[in-house]
Amino acid sequence: MFGSVTALVPYKKKMLFYYGFLSLLISVFLFTVSLYFFLLNDLDNKAKAAENILISQMEGIFSELKRVVDNAQLSCEEDDVKRLKRLAFYSDTFKEFGLFDRDFRVFCSNYGAVDIPIFSSIVNRIERAAERKTVSLVHSKSLGNPTLFAFYQGENGIGANGLAPPVRFSTLIDPIILPNYFYELTIGKRILSSNRNGIDSDIWNKEVVSLDDWSMRLDVYLPSNLYWQRLHSLIPFIFIGWLFLFFAFYNAHLIGIYFRRSLRHCVRRAIKNAEIEVYFQPVVSLNPGEPLELEALLRWKSLNHGQVSPLVVVKVASQLGLMDELTWLVIRKVGAFYREYPDQLIDIKTSVNVDRFSLLKESFAPKLVSILEEYPELIGRLGLEVTETSALNHEELPVMVSRFEQITALGIGLSVDDFGTGYSGLDFLRRFPYDTLKLDQVFIANLKDDQFTRQVLTSISILAKELGMKLVAEGVEREDQLNDVRLLGVDRVQGYYFCKPLPKDQIITWMTFNNAV
Missing domain, CATH: 3.20.20.450 (EAL domain)
Known part of the structure; x- marks a missing residue:
């Protein structure tokens, strides 16, 4: 009898080690994989939220430009200039407005009459756009920095353009994406805003948002250091999951052994005693x-x-x-x-x-x-x-x-x-x-x-x-x-x-x- 009991001791230790090791592997696997997919899903949600903000902002921009065009004339009298100044003063987005004609030449602005041709690449984008609108990143003499230019041409041939500082977009996107993720906001081939500078981490994935109507693109990045930071914070939960799985597996093992042995024993006894x-x-x-x-x-x-x-x-x-x-x-x-x-x-x-x-x-x-x-x-x-x-x-x-x-x-x-x-x-x-x-x-x-x-x-x-x-x-x-x-x-x-x-x-x-x- 003592020999059989002694033989059970190493078997029990072996089973404890097996279930402990298996539970640890499963717990680590579940948390590491789940965290990765959670971050991917969170990255997607952040990108979509930023996309909705950009769409809402751009729709507001062009609604504002449409109001400028609706009452515009092919003239640049004092009243026209005052009107543009007043619109710029009350605008939350634009610092300057301009009007252009069918030949895509800006003939009036906040500062008076001008004669400035619009770049041919921008003209091509306006003509190809379904609603005759686009945006571009251009150096502004008035603002002195690369500036967002938004263009819209009405049905009467008169168009309006507005100048906005790039910080307008970063203040909208930063609260959504930063500090966990990083992004690049690009207009055409030029980067309007970027938060990738100085990143000393590998990029594991990214979500791309393309706003083709406005030639805009937003790239949102998942850095590897975010994953490792989050995983480090999950170590106590991994340990709890390991203990839970260990007890679940081992108890299921004991219950299974008891059930199998009990059922087999009961069937054997029922046949022997003619209880069937x-x-x-x-x-x-x-x-x-x-x-x-x-x-x-x-x-x-x-x-x-x-x-x-x-x-x-x-x-x-x-x-x-x-x-x-x-x-x-x-x-x-x-x-x-x-x-x-x-x-x-x-x-x-x-x-x-x-x-x-x-x-x-x-x-x-x-x-x-x-x-x-x-x-x-x-x-x-x-x-x-x-x-x-x-x-x-x-x-x-x-x-x-x-x-x-x-x-x-x-x-x-x-x-x-x-x-x-x-x-x-x-x-x-x-x-x-x-x-x-x-x-x-x-x-x-x-x-x-x-x-x-x-x-x-x-x-x-x-x-x-x-x-x-x-x-x-x-x-x-x-x-x-x-x-x-x-x-x-x-x-x-x-x-x-x-x-x-x-x-x-x-x-x-x-x-x-x-x-x-």
């Missing part, structure tokens, strides 16, 4: 005067796990190597059922599902003989249902045929369950025809709306008749399904339309009520 219950579902004949048959189905309600699916019970029993014991348990309970209700079950046959690997064992037939000796009530009434979960190889096929011959010699009927969904080959059916073919409920569910399924079932019905086999349709739940399978020549029907699986006393009551006994 057997329910019965009737197989009703569609031919008048023929008695019904029953199929024995296992059911198990565990004290620890509640109602456990029969598929789970079979799977666990197979893993534990207890499929033979489970089969003998069910057959014995069917024998006890016949012994308890001899008069009611005198003409009733009952089939039991059996695993194909159990059938291949040499011990299967002798064990079956011993059970028939124990429960002679089963002779002539017991049937076995075989579900083919994998194809028989060339060595297994003759063994299976031989085993079937031994079983039929004992007066036991044979059925192939879920026919059409497994690997029951035609060659095997011809070498050893079953007594009954049971059509899988998948076919029945698709019978109404699937012409192909109808054709397949028609072919199977013809095959069954040619081989002298009965045909059972499983999973019949509605009257239209019953009518459909009847037209296909099906002999017997099994499903909730008639009765669900019931415990032995209730199935006897059902049979009595339906005049089946």
Whole structure:
């Protein structure tokens, strides 16, 4: 005992190290990757916010220029100059206004009459623009620095241009982007404003905003030092995430081990103590005067796990190597059922599902003989249902045929369950025809709306008749399904339309009520 406990210690240490290391990796990975994508998303949001500000600003600029043009004339009298001065004085953006004619020559400004040609590159942009507007970065004699010039030409041919200092745009964008990110604002080929100077960090990504109508471009950059600064601040959260994942993984591991061991232990004990219950579902004949048959189905309600699916019970029993014991348990309970209700079950046959690997064992037939000796009530009434979960190889096929011959010699009927969904080959059916073919409920569910399924079932019905086999349709739940399978020549029907699986006393009551006994 002490040796087994000692062996668990290094295993437990190994699992603790494994889950600790795995949790740390996942925590670091989640936070580092999530931070990167968070910054990318934040970068995109900042760029969009800056784009909206620029669009709003530019729309305001050209609305202001349009008001200048709407009341302008091809003259530069004292009143015209005063008007331009007044507009510039009350403008939040422009320090100077000018008017230009159809020949794109500025003829009037805040300072009086002028004659200044507009650069041809700017003229080309105005003429190409849908709304006859553009902006440019030009050296201003009045302001003495590179200045933003905005141009707009009205429908009457008169245009207006306005001069604005570049700081106007940086004061709008800086609060949105700085200090975490950096940007460049470019007009044409010249940079109007830039915050990249002096950056001693790699650029990991950038978002580009293009305002084509105004020949403007905004580049917003994600510097690597921002990522590392944010990641450093997340170290406490990474540690918390590591602890959380570690406890989650390890507890899930312990719970999983407990559940698996507990379920396996409970299934083993239930089989050993014959705690598995057997329910019965009737197989009703569609031919008048023929008695019904029953199929024995296992059911198990565990004290620890509640109602456990029969598929789970079979799977666990197979893993534990207890499929033979489970089969003998069910057959014995069917024998006890016949012994308890001899008069009611005198003409009733009952089939039991059996695993194909159990059938291949040499011990299967002798064990079956011993059970028939124990429960002679089963002779002539017991049937076995075989579900083919994998194809028989060339060595297994003759063994299976031989085993079937031994079983039929004992007066036991044979059925192939879920026919059409497994690997029951035609060659095997011809070498050893079953007594009954049971059509899988998948076919029945698709019978109404699937012409192909109808054709397949028609072919199977013809095959069954040619081989002298009965045909059972499983999973019949509605009257239209019953009518459909009847037209296909099906002999017997099994499903909730008639009765669900019931415990032995209730199935006897059902049979009595339906005049089946």
